[in-house]
Amino acid sequence: QLQLQESGPGLVDPSETLSLSCTVSGGSISSSSYYWGWLRQPPGKGLEWIGSFHYSGSTYYNPSLKSRVTISVNTSKNQVSLKLSSVTAADTAVYYCASPLTGTRGLFDSWGHGTLVSVSS
């Protein structure tokens, strides 16, 4: 059973870069079975998929964020990372890392607890 845990600053200044890590246990980041995704949820609002990474090195980003997003992995730490540049207050949200159900690409069934990131000076 995969376990995921997000970590990173809870407060980011406007125009700066938001950086989060997701530590994975119970499975290898490098496994061909897994995609790794980031999603977010602004306070009181719905869910938004940010992007996904596949072990092959392929990345898929939401076009609404693509110019500002980078998802990468650190295999030695078994971590997936998210960077979101030029943040504004609209990027304030709970950020989740997640992995989809085996056999699907985007039906996420393993989730971290989420981490709230606020963008404010």
Place this chain on the structure above:
Amino acid sequence: AIQMTQSPSSLSASVGDRVTITCRASQGIRDDLGWYQQRPGKAPKLLIYAASNLQNGVPSRFSGSGSGADFTLTISSLQPEDFATYYCLQDYNYPWTFGQGTKVEIK
């Protein structure tokens, strides 16, 4: 991007009621759809995958149906722990997109 339109946005129901939530895709998505339950302060939980398959450990009072563009989540007999917000999600085409959510409240 594929738009997912959920209805209703909220509903009030009593314990024991049958509840139905619908999700319509802006184009056909085969059965590449999941349903999620989210309780306040918690991560979403996958209930249904491939439109009609019950995820392991999910009570059988939850069921999903549909294919193509129209989908339904049904709770056959609402229980106190089912009061939550429900989302559909399509993984047919990137970008993956969610419905706007349906909040199920106690009547």
